[in-house]
Amino acid sequence: MAGAVIWGAAQAEVAPADVAWGEGNVIAESLSGTPGNAGEGAKIYAExxxxxxxxxxxVSNSDADFQGNVGPSLDGAGSRWTEEQLRAIVADxxxxxxxxxxxxxxxxxxYVRPGEGFTGKPAQEPLKPLLNAQQIEDVVAYLATQKE
Ligand code: HEC
Structure with missing residues (x-):
């Protein structure tokens, strides 16, 4: 399982299965233990x-060429939501x-795990999350800069 805990100098990374949800759909704890980098988050948003x-x-001030409209505009997301709420929305x-x-x-x-080829056996490798803990923190930091 991708539950391996990576011990950092200060704080452990929280594995996807160990994420602690708080009252009102928030994730209060940083997932990586390292503050997010908004500049990196902007790249993750667009990449x-x-x-x-x-x-x-x-996001109106993003320089991404093509943006979508399936979801709501994220302009002002950092005013509508707290960091704890943004972390929860992006994580899950x-x-x-x-x-x-x-x-x-x-x-x-x-999720239904993808099978391994035509063997009908479940895949052996643990699934990785779409973004890692630091990437989540970076995107949250980026969204937090989007103030109205
Ligand atoms: C497949 C489409 C899709 C993708 C990809 C997607 N979202 Fe969303 N997102 C939505 C939809 C739809 C909603 C509205 C909530 C709902 O589904 O009811 C939403 C809601 C949100 C909200 C809350 C919006 C608000 O009211 O301010 C945030 C923040 C957000 N998304 C951030 C992200 C971030 C960051 C990423 C990339 C890491 C992302 N989304 C990728 C579809 C998407």
Whole structure:
């Protein structure tokens, strides 16, 4: 299971299965123990191979070429939501908005695991989350800068 705990100097990284949910759909604790970097978060927002948030969202001050409108505009997201709420939405949107089409970016369980080729056996490798703990923190830091 991808539950391996990586011990950092100060604080341990929280594995997807160990994320602690607080009252009112929040994740209070940093997932990585390292403050997010908003500049990195902006890249993750726009990068197809990473967050690809632009497939569904628009941020007016982003320099991403093509942005989407499946989800709401994220302008002012840092005013509408606390950091703890933003962390929860990005880590597991389906927990916050049931039936959402937004992917759960920090979750590895509760899915039908893809089988291994034609063997019918379950895949051997543990599934990785779509974004790692630091990438989640970076995106949260980026969203927190979007004030109205
Ligand atoms: C497949 C489409 C899709 C993708 C990809 C996606 N989202 Fe969303 N997102 C949505 C939808 C739809 C909602 C509205 C909530 C709902 O589903 O009811 C939403 C809601 C949100 C909200 C709350 C909006 C508000 O009211 O301010 C935030 C914040 C957010 N998304 C951030 C992100 C970030 C960051 C990423 C990339 C890491 C991302 N989303 C990727 C579809 C998407």
């Amino acid at each position: 197809k191979s990473l967050g690809n948030c632009v497939a569904c969202h628009v 949107a389906k927990h916050v908005f049931p039936d959402s089409v937004m992917p759960s970016f920090y979750k590895t369980s509760g």
